[in-house]
Amino acid sequence: MKDAEATKERLLGLAETLYDQFQKGIVPHLALPSRTKSNLEYDQEGEVWVYGDQESVRSVKTVRGAKSVLKTSYLVELLIKEHLLQNRGSTLREIYYISENWDVAKFGEQAESDRLVEDLEILTALLREDFHVRPEEDGATVFGPLTISEKTRRGERTIHCQEDVGEAGYQIPFNVDNVEFKDHDAKFVVAIETGGMHARLIENGFDQEHNAILVHLKGQPARSTRRLIKRLNEELNLPVLVFTDGDPWSYRIFASVAYGAIKSAYLSDYLVTPSAQFLGVQPTDIVNYDLSTDKLTDQDLQALRSELADPRFATDYWKEQIQLQIKLMKKAEQQAFAGKGLDFVTKTYLPERLSEMGMI
Amino acid sequence: MEIAEELAKHQKAISVAEFFEKNRQILGFDSAPRALITTVKEAVDNSLDACEESDILPDIFVQIIRRGEGFRVVVEDNGPGIVGSEVPRVFAKLLYGSRFHALKQSRGQQGIGISAGVLYSQLTTGRPTAVTTKIGPNHKAGRWELMINTATNEPEILNAGESDWDRPHGTRVELEMEGSYVRSRRQSIYGYLKNVAIVNPHARITLVEPDGNVETFERATDKMPRPSYEIKPHPWGMELGGLIKMLRYTDKKKLKSFLSGSFSSVGAIISQEICEQAELDPEIVPQEITHAEATRLLAAFKAMRLKSPPTDCLSAIGEELIRAGLEKEYRVDYIATTTRPVSVYSGNPFQVEVGLAYGGELKADGKVEVLRFANRVPLLYQQGGCAITHAIENISWKTYSLSQPGGGVPTGPVALIVHVASTNIPFTSESKDAVADVPEIVSEVELGMKEVGRKLRRYLSKKNALSERKEKEEIIRKLLPRISKKLAELLEREEPDINPVVAKIMGNLLVKRSIVSENGEAFVTLEVANYGDAARAFKLHETVSVEAGSIEPAARVIALGDGYDHLWKVTLRPGERQMIRYTVPSEGVSFSEPVVEGIPSELVSGARAVG
Numbered sequence: 001m002k003d004a005e006a007t008k009e010r011l012l013g014l015a016e017t018l019y020d021q022f023q024k025g026i027v028p029h030l031a032l033p034s035r036t037k038s039n040l041e042y043d044q045e046g047e048v049w050v051y052g053d054q055e056s057v058r059s060v061k062t063v064r065g066a067k068s069v070l071k072t073s074y075l076v077e078l079l080i081k082e083h084l085l086q087n088r089g090s091t092l093r094e095i096y097y098i099s100e101n102w103d104v105a106k107f108g109e110q111a112e113s114d115r116l117v118e119d120l121e122i123l124t125a126l127l128r129e130d131f132h133v134r135p136e137e138d139g140a141t142v143f144g145p146l147t148i149s150e151k152t153r154r155g156e157r158t159i160h161c162q163e164d165v166g167e168a169g170y171q172i173p174f175n176v177d178n179v180e181f182k183d184h185d186a187k188f189v190v191a192i193e194t195g196g197m198h199a200r201l202i203e204n205g206f207d208q209e210h211n212a213i214l215v216h217l218k219g220q221p222a223r224s225t226r227r228l229i230k231r232l233n234e235e236l237n238l239p240v241l242v243f244t245d246g247d248p249w250s251y252r253i254f255a256s257v258a259y260g261a262i263k264s265a266y267l268s269d270y271l272v273t274p275s276a277q278f279l280g281v282q283p284t285d286i287v288n289y290d291l292s293t294d295k296l297t298d299q300d301l302q303a304l305r306s307e308l309a310d311p312r313f314a315t316d317y318w319k320e321q322i323q324l325q326i327k328l329m330k331k332a333e334q335q336a337f338a339g340k341g342l343d344f345v346t347k348t349y350l351p352e353r354l355s356e357m358g359m360i
Numbered sequence: 361m362e363i364a365e366e367l368a369k370h371q372k373a374i375s376v377a378e379f380f381e382k383n384r385q386i387l388g389f390d391s392a393p394r395a396l397i398t399t400v401k402e403a404v405d406n407s408l409d410a411c412e413e414s415d416i417l418p419d420i421f422v423q424i425i426r427r428g429e430g431f432r433v434v435v436e437d438n439g440p441g442i443v444g445s446e447v448p449r450v451f452a453k454l455l456y457g458s459r460f461h462a463l464k465q466s467r468g469q470q471g472i473g474i475s476a477g478v479l480y481s482q483l484t485t486g487r488p489t490a491v492t493t494k495i496g497p498n499h500k501a502g503r504w505e506l507m508i509n510t511a512t513n514e515p516e517i518l519n520a521g522e523s524d525w526d527r528p529h530g531t532r533v534e535l536e537m538e539g540s541y542v543r544s545r546r547q548s549i550y551g552y553l554k555n556v557a558i559v560n561p562h563a564r565i566t567l568v569e570p571d572g573n574v575e576t577f578e579r580a581t582d583k584m585p586r587p588s589y590e591i592k593p594h595p596w597g598m599e600l601g602g603l604i605k606m607l608r609y610t611d612k613k614k615l616k617s618f619l620s621g622s623f624s625s626v627g628a629i630i631s632q633e634i635c636e637q638a639e640l641d642p643e644i645v646p647q648e649i650t651h652a653e654a655t656r657l658l659a660a661f662k663a664m665r666l667k668s669p670p671t672d673c674l675s676a677i678g679e680e681l682i683r684a685g686l687e688k689e690y691r692v693d694y695i696a697t698t699t700r701p702v703s704v705y706s707g708n709p710f711q712v713e714v715g716l717a718y719g720g721e722l723k724a725d726g727k728v729e730v731l732r733f734a735n736r737v738p739l740l741y742q743q744g745g746c747a748i749t750h751a752i753e754n755i756s757w758k759t760y761s762l763s764q765p766g767g768g769v770p771t772g773p774v775a776l777i778v779h780v781a782s783t784n785i786p787f788t789s790e791s792k793d794a795v796a797d798v799p800e801i802v803s804e805v806e807l808g809m810k811e812v813g814r815k816l817r818r819y820l821s822k823k824n825a826l827s828e829r830k831e832k833e834e835i836i837r838k839l840l841p842r843i844s845k846k847l848a849e850l851l852e853r854e855e856p857d858i859n860p861v862v863a864k865i866m867g868n869l870l871v872k873r874s875i876v877s878e879n880g881e882a883f884v885t886l887e888v889a890n891y892g893d894a895a896r897a898f899k900l901h902e903t904v905s906v907e908a909g910s911i912e913p914a915a916r917v918i919a920l921g922d923g924y925d926h927l928w929k930v931t932l933r934p935g936e937r938q939m940i941r942y943t944v945p946s947e948g949v950s951f952s953e954p955v956v957e958g959i960p961s962e963l964v965s966g967a968r969a970v971g
Contacts, residue, residue, distance in 0.1 A: 012850065012851065015847050015850045015851055016851060018843070018847055019844075019847045019848070019851055019853070019856055021861075022844055022847070022856035022857070022858060022860075022861055023856050023857070025860030025861060025864065025870075025872075026861075027861055027864050027865060028843070028861065060835060060839065060840060060843065060861070060865070061835075061865055062831070062835075063831050063834055063835055063839070066835045066839035066840065066843070067839060069839075069843055070839055070842055070843050070846070073843055073846040073847055073850065074846060076850060077846060077849070077850055080850070104838060104839070104842070105842070
């Protein structure tokens with residue numbers, strides 16, 4: 001996290017680059033790494049997926065490029081004059097609406113402004129939190145034997161994530177770097193895809209019984225959730241286990257926690273937990289526990305096949321599991337364990353699976 | 361009993377009804393929708409031919425009325441009418457017609473035409489065909505009800521009499537038949553008449569559909585097409601049977617006068633040479649020539665060096681009328697046309713005309729629409745088997761800015777019209793649906809395609825250049841000034857000079873002045889750079905309030921009332937730049953904007969341009 005002055009300098013540096021290009025008679029342009037699957041490279045050192053050398057250039061030679069450069073200039077102005085100098089912030093959606101007044105530089109849709117904010121992160125090597133830009137929805141919730149302190153606008157708050165929170169748990173703020181870990185009594189972190197399973201584990205007292213921090217992913221996890229998981233892993237040295245449905249889309253949720261996402265690979269260093277392990281539901285669980293299942297759809301099959309070709313899933317473990325699932329033609333939800341009784345997941349499945357993984 | 365006598369018992373003339381049943385397909389009556397189209401087509405062809413022969417602008421009325429399970433087809437024209445005694449045979453005798461033996465470009469050729477419709481009508485409904493015709497305002501109209509005697513192929517008149525008809529002249533034919541009426545497809549009565557209207561812009565055609573909907577294809581010109589002429593056959597186009605027939609029925613008394621009088625491109629001298637080549641006596645009576653001698657005669661024909669047949673016998677539609685025809689039936693952005701010179705295959709003159717329509721209401725996805733015509737008659741069926749289609753497929757359309765995925769007919773918002781006119785169109789079959797793959801015709805269609813293709817390419821590249829220029833104008837007028845202003849505001853600096861960038865983007869000539877002052881002297885540099893892709897020669901004027909010193913390269917200096925004009929003649933190749941330097945005192949000197957003389961102002965950045 002950079003302070004406002006340093007962030008302002010970086011943003012102005014970008015404006016200066018464009019200004020100098022005008023002065024030197026060079027057609028103004030900005031170069032960015034291309035954010036495509038083919039430009040993903042594995043970084044041995046950081047054990048994460050990052051962008052390769054392919055670049056895309058935005059030049060004022062085309063109307064599209066010139067508009068994009070103009071929008072960048074407007075956005076830089078907004079971030080400096082409205083955010084950093086005033087110590088205020090906007091959400092991504094608000095930025096889209098603010099551009100209403102930018103005439104020809106108005107964004108066509110929110111996806112465009114979101115993307116341009118990401119571009120600025122890449123160009124300045126900063127984070128959107130540094131620009132005081134936040135997502136619409138905050139991160140998900142945490143429940144477990146963990147004490148944190150959070151810097152808020154109304155001063156610093158210290159919170160124990162079991163005792164000081166309601167049933168819903170502690171809400172992860174959008175800027176996780178305002179959170180400090182004070183103390184904990186945890187052995188591992190379980191990141192859970194569905195709210196239903198998250199609530200089941202809390203109700204069954206799984207966090208207390210096994211000293212587990214339970215993080216709700218809320219589907220495809222937000223940046224702040226991923227950042228928090230990474231910090232729990234790195235700073236507190238806690239193993240991270242990802243517990244999702246047993247279908248191809250859920251494996252992608254695991255991939256974004258453990259390997260990073262194609263769209264935000266430039267943030268891999270910051271967001272990715274390479275040591276995270278997949279807990280389940282595994283295709284082998286479907287067989288071993290005889291779970292209630294649904295049939296794979298054509299889209300499911302296509303997604304599984306595409307995962308077989310994805311460099312992030314190129315391990316023996318995943319090949320075996322995915323091929324088994326294609327053979328079974330079945331998928332199972334986390335809630336399928338309820339068919340064996342409400343305690344089955346916490347009394348039988350998780351203990352068995354965790355001892356198999358060497359956690360307990 | 362001998363075997364031959366036994367066999368003879370079984371031999372009998374087949375009736376026309378049987379003939380029809382066995383040949384439904386080649387006659388165009390093989391399906392219910394097609395039977396209706398073919399009937400309308402034959403009647404309309406007759407009407408158009410009749411009007412043209414009498415120099416009347418055709419006004420044709422077609423009505424299809426639902427009658428129980430079947431339909432009543434009415435086709436009415438304002439043609440010359442038909443003399444009463446001819447009516448029964450014209451409509452109710454197969455293979456009777458005026459054009460059967462004539463070598464002339466005309467729509468109908470075999471004389472099967474409308475009588476096949478009459479036969480189909482009586483076979484499917486048992487009803488007679490009604491014909492009303494009137495040959496002039498001072499004549500009474502006649503009305504006939506006719507059927508064909510299927511055993512003898514002779515007309516049977518069920519009813520004949522006078523009738524009141526308000527038309528001054530013309531013919532109306534009404535047939536009842538089984539059938540099915542389709543609208544949406546190109547292979548429909550509507551589609552057929554629309555195509556007829558495109559290549560016959562001198563005709564007005566009105567169609568009343570079974571549901572009462574009225575479609576009028578208006579006439580786009582009052583000019584009649586140039587009439588076609590009947591020509592004598594060319595020796596190269598002859599076949600043995602035809603030659604023997606001509607020898608038998610000629611009224612010439614000697615072979616040499618038969619030859620020079622019956623064939624085109626054959627005069628007295630050539631006639632003599634043919635006789636020598638065939639080793640025949642020029643004085644021999646034609647009727648006495650034997651089969652073997654006729655064969656020799658035919659061989660001699662092929663061996664002769666002959667002039668091409670006369671070509672003025674054909675009637676092209678003409679580029680102007682193809683354009684008019686296309687314009688009235690399609691809303692498009694661009695039309696290219698071409699008329700190829702008359703060419704010859706096997707002694708038959710033929711001519712190819714091509715039209716290409718682009719953009720507008722034409723669909724951009726999918727194959728281009730191909731409209732094929734032979735002697736002004738639309739060809740609706742067997743597109744894949746037609747020489748015209750094959751010629752289109754032979755072209756590499758990428759060269760002409762159209763995509764052609766997987767070869768074949770290209771894709772794009774294009775309609776292609778091809779008209780082949782000939783005294784003898786070589787069809788692949790009697791149903792006259794497709795032109796046969798005669799190399800000369802394929803080659804001519806290809807050449808025509810390439811011509812309109814080149815025109816299309818020129819149009820599209822001009823359109824592209826224009827939109828590119830427009831896009832660049834938007835960048836330099838709207839976007840660059842805003843970017844530079846916003847950057848200057850952010851950095852709290854002067855707005856940067858955008859001229860060098862503008863010159864680069866637009867490919868312009870850039871003039872940029874920079875001044876460095878030192879020890880009371882101002883060192884001025886004029887940078888001129890050519891970012892365009894053509895060489896530029898121009899005069900550069902620099903007007904200063906004092907006379908400059910140390911001018912490099914040398915300039916012509918002209919004293920003006922209130923200052924000095926310094927003049928350089930500069931020539932720059934594409935990408936080249938030149939520095940011009942001079943000095944003036946650093947104080948109290950005023951400059952005007954540099955002036956470039958001899959380059960249009962939109963191609964200059966950083967200086968004023970004057971003629």
